[in-house]
Amino acid sequence: xxxxxxxxxxxxxxxxxxxxxxxxxxxxxxxxxxxxxxxxxxxxxxxxxxxxxxxxxxxxxxxxxxxxxxxxxxxxxxxxxxxxxxxxxxxxxxxxxxxxxxxxxxxxxxxxxxxxxxxxxxxxxxxxxxxxxxxxxxxxxxxxxxxxxxxxxxxxxxxxxxxxxxxxxxxxxxxxxxxxxxxxxxxxxxxxxxxxxxxxxxxxxxxxxxxxxxxxxxxxxxxxxxxxxxxxxxxxxxxxxxxxxxxxxxxxxxxxxxxxxxxxxxxxxxxxxxxxxxxxxxxxxxxxxxxxxxxxxxxxxxxxxxxxxxxxxxxxxxxxxxxxxxxxxxxxxxxxxxxxxxxxxxxxxxxxxxxxxxxxxxxxxxxxxxxxxxxxxxxxxxxxxxxxxxxxxxxxxxxxxxxxxxxxxxxxxxxxxxxxxxxxxxxxxxxxxxxxxxxxxxxxxxxxxxxxxxxxxxxxxxxxxxxxxxxxxxxxxxxxxxxxxxxxxxxxxxxxxxxxxxxxxx
Ligand SMILES: *[C@@H]1O[C@H](CO)[C@@H](O)[C@H](O)[C@H]1NC(C)=O
Ligand SMILES: *[C@@H]1O[C@H](CO)[C@@H](O)[C@H](O)[C@H]1NC(C)=O
Ligand SMILES: [Zn+2]
Numbered sequence: 001x002x003x004x005x006x007x008x009x010x011x012x013x014x015x016x017x018x019x020x021x022x023x024x025x026x027x028x029x030x031x032x033x034x035x036x037x038x039x040x041x042x043x044x045x046x047x048x049x050x051x052x053x054x055x056x057x058x059x060x061x062x063x064x065x066x067x068x069x070x071x072x073x074x075x076x077x078x079x080x081x082x083x084x085x086x087x088x089x090x091x092x093x094x095x096x097x098x099x100x101x102x103x104x105x106x107x108x109x110x111x112x113x114x115x116x117x118x119x120x121x122x123x124x125x126x127x128x129x130x131x132x133x134x135x136x137x138x139x140x141x142x143x144x145x146x147x148x149x150x151x152x153x154x155x156x157x158x159x160x161x162x163x164x165x166x167x168x169x170x171x172x173x174x175x176x177x178x179x180x181x182x183x184x185x186x187x188x189x190x191x192x193x194x195x196x197x198x199x200x201x202x203x204x205x206x207x208x209x210x211x212x213x214x215x216x217x218x219x220x221x222x223x224x225x226x227x228x229x230x231x232x233x234x235x236x237x238x239x240x241x242x243x244x245x246x247x248x249x250x251x252x253x254x255x256x257x258x259x260x261x262x263x264x265x266x267x268x269x270x271x272x273x274x275x276x277x278x279x280x281x282x283x284x285x286x287x288x289x290x291x292x293x294x295x296x297x298x299x300x301x302x303x304x305x306x307x308x309x310x311x312x313x314x315x316x317x318x319x320x321x322x323x324x325x326x327x328x329x330x331x332x333x334x335x336x337x338x339x340x341x342x343x344x345x346x347x348x349x350x351x352x353x354x355x356x357x358x359x360x361x362x363x364x365x366x367x368x369x370x371x372x373x374x375x376x377x378x379x380x381x382x383x384x385x386x387x388x389x390x391x392x393x394x395x396x397x398x399x400x401x402x403x404x405x406x407x408x409x410x411x412x413x414x415x416x417x418x419x420x421x422x423x424x425x426x427x428x429x430x431x432x433x434x435x436x437x438x439x440x441x442x443x444x445x446x447x448x449x450x451x452x453x454x455x456x457x458x459x460x461x462x463x464x465x466x467x468x469x470x471x472x473x474x475x476x477x478x479x480x481x482x483x484x485x486x487x488x489x490x491x492x493x494x495x496x497x498x499x500x501x502x503x504x505x506x
Pocket of ligand 2: 384
């Protein structure tokens with residue numbers, strides 16, 4: 001724009017704003033609650049980072065079942081309980097007893113913390129789920145620094161659990177505590193479910209949720225989970241779906257012992273040949289699943305839905321580079337996202353009993369077990385898929401006229417999860433993201449399964465929101481896990497803004 005025109009336009013705009021304000025001489029409006037909160041969080045960010053440092057320093061590894069680590073995990077839960085109490089919440093540390101290990105040894109299970117703050121019937125009640133256990137980490141695995149010493153480099157806070165999930169749990173607590181610090185009424189009632197066994201299969205959680213349905217969860221309006229990542233480094237995201245999974249074992253057996261091909265080769269129906277044919281019948285070279293009926297209940301693609309994939313911020317070249325894949329099955333960003341999120345996929349994982357060492361042994365395996373799984377999407381049904389897979393494999397096997405014995409079993413069956421993005425909490429989260437980050441979120445799904453969302457939705461019949469805070473390169477479960485200071489601090493503001501928006505919509 002011509003600079004003179006620009007000046008005129010802004011003068012005109014200023015005049016219009018003044019007229020709109022009614023009084024020409026009115027003073028600047030007092031800062032709104034969110035401005036005060038934002039300023040407070042900015043000023044106190046080093047304290048928030050310090051608390052994260054103290055939490056990361058606890059080696060709360062739930063994966064390795066050793067007494068020293070289990071004590072650390074219990075200490076972590078006790079620290080969190082104390083933090084919530086200081087916040088003014090009432091905290092119930094639910095004892096889950098102990099865990100029997102295969103060797104006969106037993107270890108105490110960490111308690112699940114159920115906490116609540118506020119009980120005003122006029123306010124919505126938002127329940128936050130998070131976990132305080134972490135994946136194992138050793139500096140020798142390739143960490144630049146000790147994984148349990150939060151280390152800041154270029155605004156990145158490196159440490160095990162920084163993004164998964166201690167940072168987001170603390171961001172939520174920071175948001176709650178800031179309302180108190182600036183003497184603002186907390187606009188929502190808050191509940192917390194904090195567990196310590198997420199990385200080890202959430203032992204005891206589903207049962208507890210079921211047991212507490214009519215008690216702790218009775219007044220809950222919405223459930224929020226912040227335990228996944230954005231798809232981008234800079235652009236925030238809202239997650240509204242995850243794929244399910246059905247995992248199959250297909251065994252082909254002639255006898256338990258192996259054979260020698262010099263002695264039996266030429267006269268046997270070989271189990272591994274049968275199994276290779278079975279596995280080869282599942283999917284074609286373009287990734288299309290060949291099991292009859294498998295696509296029948298996949299939700300039809302609408303034009304509106306197509307547009308959502310266009311808007312997602314994904315740099316395909318960078319994605320290819322970072323995953324070291326020369327060429328994917330699909331060329332465009334939209335196709336790739338759809339095949340990760342809204343279409344099923346079939347993956348072949350391995351063969352038990354096959355000869356997989358180096359060398360050239362002339363063995364004929366006597367019994368082999370093939371392993372594959374199908375990622376499920378709305379509106380596929382686990383039990384229908386199980387029947388389709390079994391029927392297909394039996395059909396293919398019968399055509400081989402093999403006297404071997406085939407057995408098919410489904411060992412994991414997780415339904416897909418999809419939220420209704422018109423629910424209040426999605427609208428509130430979108431508005432909060434706009435306010436804090438000044439842009440629209442990526443509406444994303446997760447190609448893997450996050451069973452907890454489905455458990456909450458199915459068991460409690462409540463609306464679940466996944467609102468991630470971490471960037472795509474945070475490296476959860478990996479070496480040099482980190483959360484950016486910016487994500488942690490702006491994320492704390494985001495939760496505060498979310499409370500305010502939630503209260504407005506309620
Ligand atoms: C991907 O890798 C190629 C070759 O190493 C490089 O030229 C290109 O800049 C990279 N692109 C991105 C987006 O990182
Ligand atoms: C899945 O299909 C079975 C019938 O095979 C039905 O009983 C069940 O209710 C379905 N489950 C869902 C979640 O739709
Ligand atoms: Zn996690």
